[in-house]
Amino acid sequence: MLSEPRSGRLAAWGNALLSGVASPDDAALAIVGEDTVHRVDGLPGESVPVGLTLALGRLRTLGVTGLRVALPAPGHPLGLSGPPEFNARALEAEEAVVCFGAAFGLVPEVYAAGPEGDLHVEVVWHVLPVREAPPADVPSLGEAERELAEALRDATEMLSKLDVAGSGPAAEAAIDAYRSRAARGREVLAPGYPPRAVRVLELARRVAMLVSLAYDNGHGGAVSSAEMAARSAALQPVERTARRAQVAAYNSIVEERERGR
Template identity: 35%
Template sequence: MTSPLPAAARLAWWGTSWLRGHVAADLVVDAVIDDQATHAVAGLGAMGLGGDGTETLVGGLARLRVEGADTIGAAFGVEGDPVGLGGPPAFNAAALEAGEAVVVTGAAMRALPGAPASVGLVPWVVGAATTWVAEPAGRRQLPDVGEADRALRAALPQTADLLAALEVARWRPEVADRLMDLRHRDGLDAPPGVPARCVELAARGLQALEIADLALEDDGGAITAAEAQARAQALRPLARAGRRALVAACSPEVWPPA
């Protein structure tokens, strides 16, 4: 069954749960692969973390665990809002191009001579195969769960009011329906260790991004260029809040204590 979560979110949740000993490896594979035929990890050897060439997803995660990794956090940055990314420029550029990435960390990793403080993994999809390419990653500045929650709760009604003023129901009735029924959203499957508050926040973040994407779909010229620009400006805060909510919900570094 296809998950509504992006690949980086699935890897962050299930990979972290496995690194911390909460789930078996086969559950990670089932959750992360989703509708893709294969997932692999490449580039760890070039970073001095052992291995050579490309290895399986579980093999790559196992190598990172041996090196002291215990946390995988997701990033969903876009141009102008690199949320979840902490550099260096090469990693940020690759993550922005892919639209998502994860950052693998662990207290023991920072103690390894010559090893990077964090390892970034960027997914590159070719056909039904996804390869997570490893690159050095810097320390991240993240929104905490409470901050992201408050920002999203504020953005939803503000966006609804702005879209109502733009007569959203005239050109996107399905968007108006979604805004009128914000309590209806699909539940998410999460592994042990993910706080219930983060599961709920991730679901609302996905809902916000879905509303923004739906409202920005091509309307076949039904509105003017000025109306389209006003629509995009109205949706920008909602999309930003949705991305930040998803990053916070999928970044164990800022999860509330169990």
């Protein structure tokens, strides 16, 4: 969760395009990000994968008015609504985009080749049918913000107990990497998102960073299997809260529109 999910970029900039506050070219460039190319496979009426600009336009003509993010994990189908076949593909990818207004979902498949520093990354988004139903376990922005405040306290306390603050260069490098991402974070949510959504997303990422540190660096990494199990049990609710908040931030435009109907 430290890195921005591709489903988040697709949903955020897709929503900006669908809302008329971003151009097709700008949205496509932002979605691709540092990858080489994105294509969409399985669109109705298309026999071969197509580019993002064409795909987003086609989804709009099919009735799609918004895009939601799903970030499922084993035992936690966060943001999913079924059917089982789509849920299984999304769980394997650990992310997906669910359309609002038409019963489609998109699951990414990532192909990477080349040496580090010169990596060629292609992403194919597979379009699959979904069940039109409320997504599982997605809080409102307000609920997510309140939950995050408590999760941040829990994660900070866990770091203190594990003496992660003094665990050396690995912890410092992780903190520096988070700060670098945070400096770019204001570009993550596309035009049209409320400031509260940006705030919730940034806080969710901070909590996720702390959870990652607690997993990786407690007591210098020299822990027994029992200690590792106890740490995991303590951190799982915090990590789940961060993922719920992340989904709430990306989905906020669609949720507000649905409440206003």
